[in-house]
Amino acid sequence: MQHIIDRFISYVIIDTESDSSSETTPSTKKQWDLANKLVEELKSIGMKDVTIDKKAYIMATLPSNVDHDVPTIGFISHFDTTPDFTGANVKPQVISNYDGNDIVLNAEQNIILSPKYFKDLLQYKGQTLITTDGTTLLGADDKAGITEIVTAMEFLIKNPEIKHGKIRVGFTPDEEIGRGAHHFDVEKFGCDWAYTMDGSQVGELEYENFNAAGAKITFKGKSVHPGYAKGKMINSMLIANDFINELPKGETPQETKGYEGFFHVHHLTGSIEETVLELIIRDHSKKKFTKRKELIAKIAQKFNKKFAKQFGEDIVIAEVKDQYYNMKEKVLPVKHIVDIAEKAMKELGIKPIIKPIRGGTDGCQLSYKGLPCPNIFAGGHNFHGKYEYVPVESIQKAIDVIVKIAELTAKPIAK
Known part of the structure; x- marks a missing residue:
């Protein structure tokens, strides 16, 4: 021993x-x-x-x-x-x-x-x-x-x-x-x-x-003096927060077990002008794994459409990379x-x-x-x-x- x-x-x-x-x-x-x-x-x-x-x-x-x-x-x-x-x-x-x-x-x-x-x-x-x-x-x-x-x-x-x-x-x-x-x-x-x-x-x-993927999501913003920001400022940190709230409730590591998959936010750094969110995507089912990755793209598309006129280009850039199967x-x-x-x-x-x-x-x-x-x-x-x-x-x-x-x-x- x-x-x-x-x-x-x-x-x-x-x-x-x-x-x-x-x-x-x-x-x-x-x-x-x-x-x-x-x-x-x-x-x-x-x-x-x-x-x-x-x-x-x-x-x-x-x-x-x-x-x-x-x-x-x-x-x-x-x-x-x-x-x-x-x-x-x-x-x-x-x-x-x-x-x-x-x-x-x-x-x-x-x-x-x-x-x-x-x-x-x-x-x-x-x-x-x-x-x-x-x-x-x-x-x-x-x-x-x-x-x-x-x-x-x-x-x-x-x-x-x-x-x-x-x-x-x-x-x-x-x-x-x-x-x-x-x-x-x-x-x-x-x-x-x-x-x-x-x-x-x-x-x-x-x-x-798990089938596994990692996602890096970059949020763009516009910094304007807060006293004169109405209708002009876009706070990328708040956009990132709204993005996280779009993810399915209850599908996090601390709320799942067995064969249940999840999204796990593990890093978040940002400022008004730019915020970077990193998360991992996990699921045993290949079909559900694919749907999870598609959801990230769908949410990003939703925000880009919402801010298209005000920002002039994509405000959310989502990069998703498979890690293992x-x-x-x-x-x-x-x-x-x-x-x-x-x-x-x-x-x-x-x-x-x-x-x-x-x-x-x-x-x-x-x-x-x-x-x-x-x-x-x-x-x-x-x-x-x-x-x-x-x-x-x-x-x-x-x-x-x-x-x-x-x-x-x-x-x-x-x-």
């Missing part, structure tokens, strides 16, 4: 926050700090063909130890953390034998991780939790996944009596800003299929995700890869929780690049913020699942 804790903490104390405004890959130089460490660690545990390319994509091989044909499978995680909350100076706290009560993350700032609000905590009474100190995120998304993959490979290397085929591992930058799979060389990876270790609670097994379309034709993961969990006494991802992973983009890639739990909770935590026992269970999948995949097919 301590070996897992030490490895995980050695990863999370390295700041790997990505940056969507950057045009480089990786988007931040500091991601190289962990990437280079991982390369050396993979070599030290005995992995073969360990490579890192100029964009920091890491790949390595665990050779097969059976003499019959076995599919080559892969396990993938990302080493960046979200720019939504700081990942600098992470100071993990280890809570042994959690008693089910409030956890004081930061006494000075009165930051409490409470089961009264985060009810999932009560599942982990008696277990060892790793939390933040209340001032940063933790980075279990997805350094827990990396810990699990590296530790599982180390276990298989040290226990050659466990039979497995060729296994490839891959670690990516910039997943949190939607670019993790952009430069992933699927052909070089050379797998029949793979799994991302990037889910949350124990048992999660996912092969459906639902992997279900690519995974269903090879559903046995999900069945293998489900069987692995059941044989380990883990109840599979098969549900749609309310987000995306590298796996959804990789599936469309020809590498079917369902998502498996990594064990963490409350990602992207100061209340993030992970039970060490959950990390161990994910390690066990990786090992069991390797075993099951290597079993000869009965003729």
Whole structure:
């Protein structure tokens, strides 16, 4: 157990926050700090063909130890953390034998991780939790996944009596800003299929995700002295506010669940002359996803028509770009890869929780690049913020699942 804790903490104390405004890959130089460490660690545990390319994509091989044909499978995680909350100076706290009560993350700032609000905590009474100190995120998304993959490979290397085929591992930058799979060389990876270790609670097994798009909407205005503005001033911030109010009520992240889609306003900056609104569009249904994008264009057209005479040109410019699509379309034709993961969990006494991802992973983009890639739990909770935590026992269970999948995949097919 301590070996897992030490490895995980050695990863999370390295700041790997990505940056969507950057045009480089990786988007931040500091991601190289962990990437280079991982390369050396993979070599030290005995992995073969360990490579890192100029964009920091890491790949390595665990050779097969059976003499019959076995599919080559892969396990993938990302080493960046979200720019939504700081990942600098992470100071993990280890809570042994959690008693089910409030956890004081930061006494000075009165930051409490409470089961009264985060009810999932009560599942982990008696277990060892790793939390933040209340001032940063933790980075279990997805350094827990990396810990699990590296530790599982180390276990298989040290226990050659466990039979497995060729296994490839891959670690990516910039997943949190939607670019993790952009430069992933699927052909070089050379797998029949793979799994991302990037889910949350124990048992999660996912092969459906949102169709996703991002929208940048620019609102133009006219600044006039407010004392003489009647009939002349156009306040772009108020137009942006009216635009937001045109979006369907109740279709926001905080008001939806399961297969329900949403519009999410996440940035708004402006002045009288110009305001920029950024939002994301999400839906599992391809048809509903298309309608959501069309609604953005329809609302923009409505405002442009309304202000055409007064402004003289389009007052609202809407740019909508697709980000990723639902992997279900690519995974269903090879559903046995999900069945293998489900069987692995059941044989380990883990109840599979098969549900749609309310987000995306590298796996959804990789599936469309020809590498079917369902998502498996990594064990963490409350990602992207100061209340993030992970039970060490959950990390161990994910390690066990990786090992069991390797075993099951290597079993000869009965003729």
